[in-house]
Amino acid sequence: MIYTVTLNPSVDYIVFTDTIKLGELNRAGQTYKFAGGKGINVSRVLKSHGVESTALGFTGGFPGEFIKNSLQEADIMTDFIEVAEDTRINIKLKGASETEINAPGPAVTNEQTEQLLEQIRRLSPEDTLVLAGSIPSSMNADIYRKIAQMCPGKLVVDAEKDLLLSVLDSHPEFIKPNKAELEQIFDRKLETVDEIKDCARELIKQGAKNVMVSLGGEGALFVSESLVYKAEVPSGKVVNTVGSGDSTVAGMIAGIARGLSLEESFKLAVASGTATAFTEDLATKEQIDNVLSDIKLTIV
Numbered sequence: 458m459i460y461t462v463t464l465n466p467s468v469d470y471i472v473f474t475d476t477i478k479l480g481e482l483n484r485a486g487q488t489y490k491f492a493g494g495k496g497i498n499v500s501r502v503l504k505s506h507g508v509e510s511t512a513l514g515f516t517g518g519f520p521g522e523f524i525k526n527s528l529q530e531a532d533i534m535t536d537f538i539e540v541a542e543d544t545r546i547n548i549k550l551k552g553a554s555e556t557e558i559n560a561p562g563p564a565v566t567n568e569q570t571e572q573l574l575e576q577i578r579r580l581s582p583e584d585t586l587v588l589a590g591s592i593p594s595s596m597n598a599d600i601y602r603k604i605a606q607m608c609p610g611k612l613v614v615d616a617e618k619d620l621l622l623s624v625l626d627s628h629p630e631f632i633k634p635n636k637a638e639l640e641q642i643f644d645r646k647l648e649t650v651d652e653i654k655d656c657a658r659e660l661i662k663q664g665a666k667n668v669m670v671s672l673g674g675e676g677a678l679f680v681s682e683s684l685v686y687k688a689e690v691p692s693g694k695v696v697n698t699v700g701s702g703d704s705t706v707a708g709m710i711a712g713i714a715r716g717l718s719l720e721e722s723f724k725l726a727v728a729s730g731t732a733t734a735f736t737e738d739l740a741t742k743e744q745i746d747n748v749l750s751d752i753k754l755t756i757v
């Protein structure tokens with residue numbers, strides 16, 4: 458079984474508006490509410506690929522209920538731990554550019570954390586664990602390291618700087634920083650493919666088995682110890698990139714789960730990310746299939 462862990466889920470409130478003027482009344486056009494948070498998005502896109510997973514993490518209050526109901530409607534298994542405070546609501550403003558405001562998240566007690574660790578202890582070597590997203594500010598920063606060390610099966614991680622670095626010695630199958638996150642880790646601007654590749658290889662030296670670097674509209678790189686694939690994406694109308702990175706992670710896992718080659722899995726990963734960027738919500742299987750043949754891979 459694939460388990461996704463979202464320690465800090467969110468309801469994503471997507472607001473489309475023509476203009477945003479700070480300090481003034483703005484009227485929204487279309488608005489959407491989606492169950493979000495990185496692991497939850499991975500579970501949702503895995504489902505579109507026909508791959509089952511169970512979503513774990515903490516949910517609370519009415520946004521927590523919304524998330525549980527949304528996942529139940531999508532026929533996705535969940536085993537969330539209830540917390541007293543509300544799950545966060547993250548604001549995604551879609552004007553001429555995309556602006557995001559991600560909230561810190563609810564308090565999680567030591568007892569609730571222990572309950573989650575108990576769930577991780579029950580995993581088997583055949584299971585895959587996807588650890589993704591930020592942690593609520595009340596949680597100890599070593600939680601990712603703890604979970605990673607307990608994980609008996611395959612591990613996939615998508616998180617920022619210190620959380621990501623803390624799991625490398627548990628040898629994740631792959632990690633997925635975006636370019637900005639890689640720049641933050643190495644504290645420098647990365648201009649060329651070679652520079653990105655070198656940084657990815659450094660993370661491999663530190664323990665990651667593979668590194669997938671997503672580059673937004675520039676596509677993505679898949680870096681292993683012995684090869685580097687670069688994917689180029691088609692141009693299209695970008696509607697909402699929220700969840701694109703999570704869709705990329707899900708596509709890769711779905712490809713591996715379906716027994717596809719590394720190359721085909723990476724293609725599916727990038728198609729999943731791109732198809733999500735081109736739609737309001739996360740991409741459907743049909744939308745992913747529509748862009749798949751337009752993803753161009755080269756060995757660099």
Ligand SMILES: Nc1ncnc2c1ncn2[C@@H]1O[C@H](COP(=O)(O)OP(=O)(O)O)[C@@H](O)[C@H]1O
Nearest residue numbers: 635671672673674676677701702727730731734
């Ligand atoms: N403007 C875009 N045009 C086409 N594809 C995009 C665009 N933005 C994102 N994507 C797709 O989504 C993937 C993940 O996007 P990225 O922004 O790098 O990740 P994250 O959401 O983690 O920051 C990219 O590798 C690409 O496939």
Ligand SMILES: O=P(O)(O)OC[C@H]1O[C@](O)(COP(=O)(O)O)[C@@H](O)[C@@H]1O
Nearest residue numbers: 493494495547590591700701702703
């Ligand atoms: O846990 P974080 O880092 O605050 O990120 C949470 C946000 O990221 C998302 O998972 C989207 O992530 P990506 O755009 O990177 O795929 C949203 O659903 C959510 O609001």
